[in-house]
Amino acid sequence: MSATTVSIESLTYRYPATSEPAVRDISLEVPEGQILLITGPTGCGKSTLLKCLNGLIPHASDGVREGFVRVHGREVGSIALAECARHVGLIFQSPEDQVFSTSVEDEVAFGLENLGTPRAEMDRRVQEALDQVGLGRMRLARVAELSGGMKQRLAIAAVLAMGNRILLLDEPLSQLDPRGAQEVLQTLRRLRAERGMTILLAEHRLDDVVEFCDRVVLIEQGRIVLDEPCDRAFSDLAPYERLGLRIPDLAELYALCGRPERPLSRDVNLVLEDLGLDPGRPGARYGCEAKPRDPLPPITTLTNVFFRYAGQERDALSRVQIEIYPGEVLALMGANGCGKSTLLLLLAGLLVPSAGSVTRPGQPGVTRRGSLPRGHVGLVLQNPDLMLQAETVRDEVAFGPLHLGLSNPLQRAAAALSVMGLSDLADRSPLALSRGQRQRTATASVLSFTPPLLLLDEPTTGQNRAYIDEMMNALCQEIRGAHDRALVFSTHDAVTAAAYADRVALMIEGCIRIEGPPGEVFADSVTLQEACIRAPRTFQIALAAGLSPCFRARDLADRLRKPPVSTEAREIPAPP
Amino acid sequence: MFAAQDFLLPLPRRGLGLDPRTKILLLAAVSLVAVALDQGRALLGLFSLAASSLLWIRPPWRRLSGLMLLLALGTFGTMVSQALFYNAYPRTAWVILADPAKSWLGRATGGIALYREGLAYGAVQSLRLSAMLAAGLAVCWTTDPRDLLSALHRLRIPEGLCFMTITAVRFLPLVLSEAASVWASQRLRGVQPFRYGPISLLFSAVRMLRPVFANCVRRATVLAASVQSRAYDPARPRTSLQELRLRRVDWAVGLSATLATLLLLVTKALYLLYLNEIFYSSRLRPLYTFVREVL
Numbered sequence: 117m118s119a120t121t122v123s124i125e126s127l128t129y130r131y132p133a134t135s136e137p138a139v140r141d142i143s144l145e146v147p148e149g150q151i152l153l154i155t156g157p158t159g160c161g162k163s164t165l166l167k168c169l170n171g172l173i174p175h176a177s178d179g180v181r182e183g184f185v186r187v188h189g190r191e192v193g194s195i196a197l198a199e200c201a202r203h204v205g206l207i208f209q210s211p212e213d214q215v216f217s218t219s220v221e222d223e224v225a226f227g228l229e230n231l232g233t234p235r236a237e238m239d240r241r242v243q244e245a246l247d248q249v250g251l252g253r254m255r256l257a258r259v260a261e262l263s264g265g266m267k268q269r270l271a272i273a274a275v276l277a278m279g280n281r282i283l284l285l286d287e288p289l290s291q292l293d294p295r296g297a298q299e300v301l302q303t304l305r306r307l308r309a310e311r312g313m314t315i316l317l318a319e320h321r322l323d324d325v326v327e328f329c330d331r332v333v334l335i336e337q338g339r340i341v342l343d344e345p346c347d348r349a350f351s352d353l354a355p356y357e358r359l360g361l362r363i364p365d366l367a368e369l370y371a372l373c374g375r376p377e378r379p380l381s382r383d384v385n386l387v388l389e390d391l392g393l394d395p396g397r398p399g400a401r402y403g404c405e406a407k408p409r410d411p412l413p414p415i416t417t418l419t420n421v422f423f424r425y426a427g428q429e430r431d432a433l434s435r436v437q438i439e440i441y442p443g444e445v446l447a448l449m450g451a452n453g454c455g456k457s458t459l460l461l462l463l464a465g466l467l468v469p470s471a472g473s474v475t476r477p478g479q480p481g482v483t484r485r486g487s488l489p490r491g492h493v494g495l496v497l498q499n500p501d502l503m504l505q506a507e508t509v510r511d512e513v514a515f516g517p518l519h520l521g522l523s524n525p526l527q528r529a530a531a532a533l534s535v536m537g538l539s540d541l542a543d544r545s546p547l548a549l550s551r552g553q554r555q556r557t558a559t560a561s562v563l564s565f566t567p568p569l570l571l572l573d574e575p576t577t578g579q580n581r582a583y584i585d586e587m588m589n590a591l592c593q594e595i596r597g598a599h600d601r602a603l604v605f606s607t608h609d610a611v612t613a614a615a616y617a618d619r620v621a622l623m624i625e626g627c628i629r630i631e632g633p634p635g636e637v638f639a640d641s642v643t644l645q646e647a648c649i650r651a652p653r654t655f656q657i658a659l660a661a662g663l664s665p666c667f668r669a670r671d672l673a674d675r676l677r678k679p680p681v682s683t684e685a686r687e688i689p690a691p692p
Numbered sequence: 693m694f695a696a697q698d699f700l701l702p703l704p705r706r707g708l709g710l711d712p713r714t715k716i717l718l719l720a721a722v723s724l725v726a727v728a729l730d731q732g733r734a735l736l737g738l739f740s741l742a743a744s745s746l747l748w749i750r751p752p753w754r755r756l757s758g759l760m761l762l763l764a765l766g767t768f769g770t771m772v773s774q775a776l777f778y779n780a781y782p783r784t785a786w787v788i789l790a791d792p793a794k795s796w797l798g799r800a801t802g803g804i805a806l807y808r809e810g811l812a813y814g815a816v817q818s819l820r821l822s823a824m825l826a827a828g829l830a831v832c833w834t835t836d837p838r839d840l841l842s843a844l845h846r847l848r849i850p851e852g853l854c855f856m857t858i859t860a861v862r863f864l865p866l867v868l869s870e871a872a873s874v875w876a877s878q879r880l881r882g883v884q885p886f887r888y889g890p891i892s893l894l895f896s897a898v899r900m901l902r903p904v905f906a907n908c909v910r911r912a913t914v915l916a917a918s919v920q921s922r923a924y925d926p927a928r929p930r931t932s933l934q935e936l937r938l939r940r941v942d943w944a945v946g947l948s949a950t951l952a953t954l955l956l957l958v959t960k961a962l963y964l965l966y967l968n969e970i971f972y973s974s975r976l977r978p979l980y981t982f983v984r985e986v987l
Contacts (some may be wrong), residue, residue: 170921201923213911214918216862225933227922232931237745241931272921426754466876488879495880501910502874505902520883547906562881 120148121282121314122169127183129173138164140338142183146316148281151308153325153346154318157359158551159578162318165335166284168192169316171200187282201227209287209578211267215274220246220262220491221255223270227278245277248311249303264452265296268305276307282314283307289321290578293452293608295648297321301328304601318492320580323357323364323611323653327381336357350378360582362611365653365669384660391676393661408409409563414439414479415568415602416463421472423458423626432458433626436472436573440569440602445592447613447634448606450623451648456606457498459623460571463604465489474570493563498574503558504546509538512546512557517564525564532564535590552583559587563594572594572605576612584609588616611652614638614667622647635665703751703833712843714942715831721953722827726820728960732812734987735819742826759829763822770821771814778810786811827888837861840875842932851926863911870907959983 124144124572130137139161146152153161154162167173174181175197185192187203217223221242229236246252249269254262262270268288275283276660283304289297305328307313314471326332330350334356342355350356350367357363366387367378368595370568373391388395416439423433432457440446440463448456461467462474465488476492493518497503506512513532517525533539536556541549546557555575562570570591576584595603607613613636621631624647630637638644638651639659651659658675666672701911710718722742730854731734746759775786785805798804813883837858844854879885885896938946963983965971 160802167917172917172921178918197920198923198925198928201921202923206917206921208914210914212866213914216915216919217838218836219838222836222933226919227923229932230923230925230928232929235931235933235935238931242864242933278922426752459819464876464880466880490880490882490884493880496876497839497873497877499870499873501907502870503877504906505899516881519884565881581706606800614911623703631806640881666895 119148120145121148121188122316123184123189124165124168125154125184125185125186127165127168127181129168129179129181131164131177131179134179136338138179138338139168139335142338143335144340144341144343146314148314149308149312150331151304151315151317151329153322153329153332154316154335155320155322155332155361157320157361157582158578160335160359161338162335163286164338166206166286166316166318169282170204170206171195171197172206175200177417186227189360193383194604198231202231202279203276204282204284207271207275207283207285207288209290211271211291213262215259215267218259220251220257220259220270222260224274224277227274231278240512241277241279245273248276248307250299263296264292265299268292268296268300272300272303272307280313281311283539285314285315285317285319287319287578288317289319289324292651293450293648294324294610295451297324304328311426320361322362324362343476346380347378350380360580360585362581363669365503368669369654369657369672372669373676384656387657388661391657393676395660395662400690412442412599414441415476415600417475418462419473421462421469421474423462423467424470425458431470431626433462433469436626436628438621438631440604442568442602443596443599444602444619445595445617446602446604447617447620448604449608449610449613449620449637449647449649452608454623454647455547455626456623457573458626460495460573460604460606463569464493464495464522464571466495491516491522492567493569493571494565494567495571496573496575497560497561498577500558501547504554507545508543509533509546509549509557509560510542513538513542513560513564516561520565522565526566526603528566529560532560535563535594537586537590538558552579552587554577555583556587559591563591566598566601568601570603572603574606574608575664576607576609583611583623588612592616609651610638610649611667614652614655614665622649634667638665638667703749709941710834710945711936711938711942712831712835712839713847713936713938714946715835716840716843716847717946718949719824719827719831720947723824724953725956728956729820729987730816731985731987732816732819735816735823739819739826742830745830746826746833749830750962751833755833759826763825766825767815767818768822770818771811772806774814774817775806775808775810776804778807778813780809783807785810832861834954839892839934839936842934842936845930845932846936855926857925859915863915866911867904867908871900871904874903956987960987963987 122145123292124142127142128137128140131434142165154165156162164173166175168181169187169192169464171192173179174193181193187200192200208236210364215223216226224242225238225243228241233241243255245408246255246571249272251269251273254266254603258509259267259270272283288300292300298503304315304317308315317325326346329346331345332342336355336359342349350363350371353363353368355597364380366380370378370390370434375390385395385562398482418436418438421433421436422431424431436459448459450456458467462469476489504512506515510533514525514529517528522528530539536559538553538560539558546554550556559572575587590609595601617634619626620637622643623638629647630640630643638655641651644651652667654669654672655665658664658672663675665676722738725738726735729738781864784807786808787806788803789806790801790804792798834916840861841854841858842858845851878896883896884895960983962971962976963980966976966980
């Protein structure tokens, strides 16, 4: 760490036509080679701060800016945007929205072309940048052939090629599976080590990123409320809890157990030692068995289902066999492209199996083309904005019951709004709500016609911990209380799946490789690794200690406070 | 999420390997010829030529079926609308929809009918559009958008226009895919777009546009920020990684297309001069006959 690369002094910025500043009175110095994590709830000003650093604000925005932002000692407002682009690169959340070209090398060359770089030099720098992010051999590939993680690394290469020494990343992991997220984080770590790059990362997936960072800055309503090195950033957990952010598991566990230190990553055996736990018997699994189920017929049954998209050489789904029971919450997990969304579309009746059948009691014809199970299935898309078309939240939620010809649509809407905690916002425009509120509006809009099968496609993407918990708690309560409905959701988030699902189905390359209670699935480390899913850290610790499954630090801490006798009494002998 | 996503994207390694500038020139030639021709048979010939070039690049069946659907809808819409609103004379009523002597709607509107001449005129118009659509898709399916951008630059098309064109080609498939998602989501929530005929279909389509447009605006904002932060400035000169080089085949195809188009335009111009009594030569009578009956 040496000279200051980025210096912000009393920065306040207000967008046009708004009364409140998006960021206010921010002062920050970032030394060269530091990885700085900027965190805070959605809408707190993280993205605005990054735009101030790369010159989009003030050069491409009409708002009011006060204070100073200096990069390598030069005020950003006084140099042209193109010149800023040579020093500071900005990577956005969605690779789909920012990648402009259809071939890898063209994407990396785009910035260099804009700078008027001669062809020979451009050719060299394109290759160098691709090598740095590990995509050197993919130079001639088409962007569509890349995975989500690769696309995000391509976006990084595209700014690296321009010679940037400062990299800004705006929630770059939110749409990636754990493998893609690890690829990106490892790339960032290598860039810092090899090129001494300064990296500012805005992200609220704290648990995934914090161990890669040197320092944490926490923003609340545009102001910095905490600025500490990572090892001291979690001394006080109250600000994170107040803002609904997910606290790194280990730090939370140590805090709840009254330990003074706040480790962000530590070997499981050392954790057991620190917490005074003895390692359990290897292979001991108890409390993993499935809950007894009411003897009710399944809501939906998939029998030996295959599906292949037109023009593709490989099946998107193969040999899928699963039954979904009333009152059940099922999580579909797996890497990007493993078939989760395709399976949801099949369950929704929007796709028809190439072979096999999807059956529902009373609806034998769902495998036939064109027989959409209206009212029987509610699907919440990954992007909730695609579902919002009404003038008010109330109209949006009443839309389904109205078009399905159900009685009392407004009463149904009111009930769904109440379940999702949106009653106070019923007269607002859905598009004027926050990301979490829009997600809940979309969910309420299908909840209102009480479909027996409720499907959520990646409901945790880009959401704060608090939003996720609020929504999932309400939904699970609703589903489990009804006894004639089921919830299926796809996610990469192991903690959410473990905390809310009765059953987890782990998908690998279009097949359901393993399914069962979360404790059983997450204990199968080999299959988990193959599916690129990481079991919650708390669960790993509980498993190593021979305790019954715990997925959240709070639950494990509670368990540890109980007398050891009661714990041992519940132990089930390991299989021979 | 849905198959519409890659409809406009180029197919790998298809076509003659022509320079994108040559392809743009060919597209311009097809468009000019389509506008210049009046006779149905000649337009059918032009459409067949454009469609053959498409078939020659061997697109997958789902793209072809998508194209056929587009052409069928376009042709149907154009012919019916022209037949309905044809107001030139003479005109022959083919199907009477509202008789002025028998229904209040007929009395109020003076009669609604599908006119035979309108149908023929609509067919000519739709052949024009179909030929241009087929030629345009042949260019899209054989050319990477970045190569198109470079070609447009080299042809000195204004930067802003180039960028808008390429952005549309790049992102239209995503927009189509999102529209399909919105459509599916609304149908699951009970919307039955075809239940009450064209009117309910129209309402469903309008309802679908709101979320699609909202998302387009959001994506455009991100894309603008992304390209601006990579030093994109339409006012500044750019270089290009891909070197565009005109080969012999490009010159041959380009010159042939240019000469053929010019010849056709000159022929049509001479005929128009004759029709408007501005210039006439008895030696050109066979040409006038040829233009009137064939072109």
